[in-house]
Amino acid sequence: MTKNAKSLVSLVVAAAVLGGAFGGLRLYNKRSEEKKQEEADAAVIHLAQLADVNKMSVTNANGTFSFTYDSDADTWSYDGDANLPLLQSKMTTLTGDVKDLTAERELTGADDLSEYGLDSPQITFTAENADGPVTLQFGDKSAASSDYYVKLSDSDTVYTVSPTIFSALNFTEDDLVQTVTFPTITAANITKLVWTSGDDTVTWHQETREVEETSAEDASVEEVSAEDGTDESAERSAQTAADGTAAAAEAQTDAADLNAVPEGSQEETSEESETESYWVTDLGGTDAEPEDTTNFQAGLDLIASLSYDGWADYYMDDDEAKTYGLDEASNPETLTITYTSLGDEKTVKLTIGTTTEDGTDYYCVQDDSTFVNKIAASTVVQLVTDLTEEGSPESAAEEETAADAGMALPLSEPESETASED
Numbered sequence: 001m002t003k004n005a006k007s008l009v010s011l012v013v014a015a016a017v018l019g020g021a022f023g024g025l026r027l028y029n030k031r032s033e034e035k036k037q038e039e040a041d042a043a044v045i046h047l048a049q050l051a052d053v054n055k056m057s058v059t060n061a062n063g064t065f066s067f068t069y070d071s072d073a074d075t076w077s078y079d080g081d082a083n084l085p086l087l088q089s090k091m092t093t094l095t096g097d098v099k100d101l102t103a104e105r106e107l108t109g110a111d112d113l114s115e116y117g118l119d120s121p122q123i124t125f126t127a128e129n130a131d132g133p134v135t136l137q138f139g140d141k142s143a144a145s146s147d148y149y150v151k152l153s154d155s156d157t158v159y160t161v162s163p164t165i166f167s168a169l170n171f172t173e174d175d176l177v178q179t180v181t182f183p184t185i186t187a188a189n190i191t192k193l194v195w196t197s198g199d200d201t202v203t204w205h206q207e208t209r210e211v212e213e214t215s216a217e218d219a220s221v222e223e224v225s226a227e228d229g230t231d232e233s234a235e236r237s238a239q240t241a242a243d244g245t246a247a248a249a250e251a252q253t254d255a256a257d258l259n260a261v262p263e264g265s266q267e268e269t270s271e272e273s274e275t276e277s278y279w280v281t282d283l284g285g286t287d288a289e290p291e292d293t294t295n296f297q298a299g300l301d302l303i304a305s306l307s308y309d310g311w312a313d314y315y316m317d318d319d320e321a322k323t324y325g326l327d328e329a330s331n332p333e334t335l336t337i338t339y340t341s342l343g344d345e346k347t348v349k350l351t352i353g354t355t356t357e358d359g360t361d362y363y364c365v366q367d368d369s370t371f372v373n374k375i376a377a378s379t380v381v382q383l384v385t386d387l388t389e390e391g392s393p394e395s396a397a398e399e400e401t402a403a404d405a406g407m408a409l410p411l412s413e414p415e416s417e418t419a420s421e422d
Helices: 003-043 090-100 163-169 221-241 246-258 293-304 318-323 378-389 396-404
Strands: 045-048 053-058 064-068 077-080 101-103 124-129 133-141 148-153 159-161 192-198 200-215 270-281 311-313 332-339 344-355 361-366 371-377
Touching: 045 133, 045 159, 053 090, 077 090, 090 101, 090 124, 090 163, 101 159, 124 163, 133 163, 159 163, 192 293, 192 378, 200 378, 293 378, 332 378, 361 378, 371 378
Parallel strands: none
Antiparallel strands: 045 101, 053 064, 053 124, 064 077, 124 133, 133 148, 148 159, 192 200, 192 332, 200 270, 311 371, 332 344, 344 361, 361 371
């Protein structure tokens, strides 16, 4: 074998050795990483791993609350009151917490449960699925961190967990309620308003009309152009006369061309038809476009910023409707708003009853809901004024004149005996 051949063989062997070493190193690193991950996973403390939870119960300082899942409707209900509109996102949070609840650490030598508040737990949480229930008991907050002490009901081993789940379980019944909120409406998207108060009704609605816009060349511009042409040609003619060149004839020809205005060119116009929207109201007894919509435009802006001032009752029965002045016999005021949203026409109706005991709010319901909201009394009074008084009345005399003209009157003053909240 020649010297070159021996060298080539040596290189091949070396390459094979290096390749094997590199492959072995990669395999070693992979196994090392897998081992580290296994050790990390083994170090995680799983307190609860419940999927498909169908029952839950929470006992805290505010009472005991139990919930049941309806798989057909895919919703949770509150066992304490079937009429309570349960906040489903709250249930999603709780079931997510127990799907894989992990502890921050496990305490050793925790023999006296009273030292951790676990002899009398602050919160007891039970979640159940087809395999059975799991109950967690929460004690005091750790002095060394923001974590809480917790243990399983069938064990005395103490752990610490993140305060997130403790906060999620520390709720009141009101925190469980899915409230009714006023929809998002812009003033520009409102197309119709109907206000009723007793036997009076005021309607505002939009109509459209054609607007003719004339686009044409301004006649005065034409005249100026012609005059400019004349001046220019005279100037050029004078120059040709002084120079004695043949350009004079050309300049005169240009001047004649510039001064020649085609017959009827100043009369030519083109008409483009466009439409505009405007508001019509029956404030005066018949539909008409009001001269002044200052108040009304303020009313549109007020509706666009409208929000409820809390709620009074999540389920109003017939007897309670009388208390709130929202039953048919009480003949409550109503405001029906028609608006557009994402190209679709929608309607929302507010029915407004009596004032709260302190007179700061009116009770109201939205559409056909049995959920009773509260709306600031000042907002209602201002809204009625804006929708039922054309223009900007500056005196009581003007307001009386408006009433005499057949306009609907604002809400009556609260009675001396007002409805009280439950």
